[in-house]
Amino acid sequence: MVAAASASGASRDGWSSRSAFILAAIGAAVGLGNVWRFPTLAGESGGGAFVIFYIACVFLLGLPLVLSEIFIGRAGQTDAVGSIKKVAEDSGASPRWSIFGAMGAVAAFLIVSFYSVVAGWVLYYAGVMGWDLLQAIGSGEPFRGALVGESQEMIQGRMGNLFASPGMLLSMHLLFMGLTLWIVARGVGSGIEKAATWLMPMFFVLLVGITIYGAVVGDMTDAIKFLFTPDWSKLTPAVMNSALGQALFSLSLGVAGLITYGSYIQEGSKLGSTSAAIAIADTSVALIAGMMIFPIVFAVGLDPAAGPTLVFQTLPFAFQSMPAGALIGFLFFVLILVAAVTSSISLLEVPTAWGIGERGWSRHKSALIFGGGAFLIGIACLLGYNVWADVRLLGFWSLFENTDILDTVDGFTGKVMLPLGALLTSIFVGWKADQKMVQDVTGLTGPMFGVWRFLIAWLCPLAVGIILVTGLFPSVLGG
Ligand code: PHE
Numbered sequence: 001m002v003a004a005a006s007a008s009g010a011s012r013d014g015w016s017s018r019s020a021f022i023l024a025a026i027g028a029a030v031g032l033g034n035v036w037r038f039p040t041l042a043g044e045s046g047g048g049a050f051v052i053f054y055i056a057c058v059f060l061l062g063l064p065l066v067l068s069e070i071f072i073g074r075a076g077q078t079d080a081v082g083s084i085k086k087v088a089e090d091s092g093a094s095p096r097w098s099i100f101g102a103m104g105a106v107a108a109f110l111i112v113s114f115y116s117v118v119a120g121w122v123l124y125y126a127g128v129m130g131w132d133l134l135q136a137i138g139s140g141e142p143f144r145g146a147l148v149g150e151s152q153e154m155i156q157g158r159m160g161n162l163f164a165s166p167g168m169l170l171s172m173h174l175l176f177m178g179l180t181l182w183i184v185a186r187g188v189g190s191g192i193e194k195a196a197t198w199l200m201p202m203f204f205v206l207l208v209g210i211t212i213y214g215a216v217v218g219d220m221t222d223a224i225k226f227l228f229t230p231d232w233s234k235l236t237p238a239v240m241n242s243a244l245g246q247a248l249f250s251l252s253l254g255v256a257g258l259i260t261y262g263s264y265i266q267e268g269s270k271l272g273s274t275s276a277a278i279a280i281a282d283t284s285v286a287l288i289a290g291m292m293i294f295p296i297v298f299a300v301g302l303d304p305a306a307g308p309t310l311v312f313q314t315l316p317f318a319f320q321s322m323p324a325g326a327l328i329g330f331l332f333f334v335l336i337l338v339a340a341v342t343s344s345i346s347l348l349e350v351p352t353a354w355g356i357g358e359r360g361w362s363r364h365k366s367a368l369i370f371g372g373g374a375f376l377i378g379i380a381c382l383l384g385y386n387v388w389a390d391v392r393l394l395g396f397w398s399l400f401e402n403t404d405i406l407d408t409v410d411g412f413t414g415k416v417m418l419p420l421g422a423l424l425t426s427i428f429v430g431w432k433a434d435q436k437m438v439q440d441v442t443g444l445t446g447p448m449f450g451v452w453r454f455l456i457a458w459l460c461p462l463a464v465g466i467i468l469v470t471g472l473f474p475s476v477l478g479g
Pocket of ligand 1 (some may be wrong): 028030033052106111249250251252253255257344346347
């Protein structure tokens with residue numbers, strides 16, 4: 001374990017190097033958001049125009065916010081609430097700004113609860129495909145397609161069967177949350193950093209490998225056309241809204257995650273290039289994930305706009321007729337699982353750090369309280385697919401009239417809490433924080449500082465404010 005002297009002089013866990021931080025932060029950013037949500041949204045929104053607008057959001061709004069969150073953590077050297085308080089005090093601003101740190105911790109806690117349920121589906125599919133692969137190997141045909149002998153209805157019906165089984169959903173959720181909790185409880189150096197150091201290289205190897213496979217056996221030309229040829233008529237306000245929201249989610253913004261991770265940086269101040277590395281890596285992975293998935297979808301002539309079931313219903317069927325589909329299908333779900341783990345630990349770390357920093361709890365106790373609590377909320381989410389299918393948590397609100405429990409928690413955090421967190425972050429760092437301190441801590445100078453300042457102080461509040469309002473009152477968009 002690497003310990004460093006924090007501002008208070010007490011010993012605090014932290015990253016062992018700058019590259020360890022970058023790897024862990026990329027691990028946090030790259031997750032279900034990149035390999036499941038991004039292809040889903042790009043597919044549903046018709047591709048090119050969504051993708052190009054998304055990239056603009058990442059670099060004009062996301063990147064300045066990434067830098068701002070890391071700045072707060074680096075300057076504060078403690079949990080999100082404590083770090084914001086410290087920056088506020090040193091800047092002569094009200095310590096009450098720390099409310100957005102507390103809100104971020106609540107959002108991270110809620111997100112990890114349903115994130116673990118979705119990761120549980122991935123775990124289940126990894127199991128199904130892994131079992132199929134074993135059978136393929138056993139029958140002397142290790143390179144056959146996946147799930148041979150099953151009809152399209154049978155393969156696609158697996159998801160419905162899974163959703164109808166609270167016991168199976170619960171077991172998978174328990175396994176995944178247990179793993180997340182175990183890593184977080186081990187600490188920053190020997191838990192989170194170690195997991196990222198092992199899992200991220202594995203993720204990249206799988207990502208590149210499966211993408212090359214897709215390029216060889218699938219239809220890459222159509223996929224690239226779909227992803228990058230803009231049809232601007234498809235860029236409706238609703239699509240822009242979802243692209244902006246996706247950029248925040250994918251970069252892990254608005255939940256104080258990067259404040260928390262940034263607080264474990266012990267030295268160095270090249271925060272500008274560090275932030276750029278995170279944003280570039282996260283966006284590249286989302287694009288490559290698109291170039292991994294769509295060639296396979298198009299090769300089999302399936303619908304790219306399948307929605308959230310694209311990965312779970314469309315792809316397993318596509319793998320049936322692909323060479324070595326059993327093997328690649330299994331590896332594909334392992335890849336998603338790996339991405340999900342390094343993100344879920346970053347989510348659980350936010351409230352855990354809060355318990356340690358603000359309540360004085362031990363790491364074990366704090367992780368157990370929040371991991372356990374999120375596990376329970378996750379149970380409610382998964383029961384929303386079967387025994388509680390009629391429950392509408394926020395049914396009084398037209399936005400959530402028809403959404404099940406998981407989608408309600410997802411929608412409320414994504415449409416309300418995350419943009420609000422990002423909005424407050426940009427106002428706080430752009431207008432309240434002492435700009436001399438920002439320059440000292442981030443190492444940003446000259447025109448770069450000027451550009452960043454303009455984006456964070458003017459463009460972010462405006463654009464994120466618009467997402468928030470249009471997300472909450474979709475009627476503003478006329479639909
Ligand atoms: N960025 C992660 C993803 O894309 C999700 C996440 C959100 C992680 C917020 C941490 C904090 O899957």
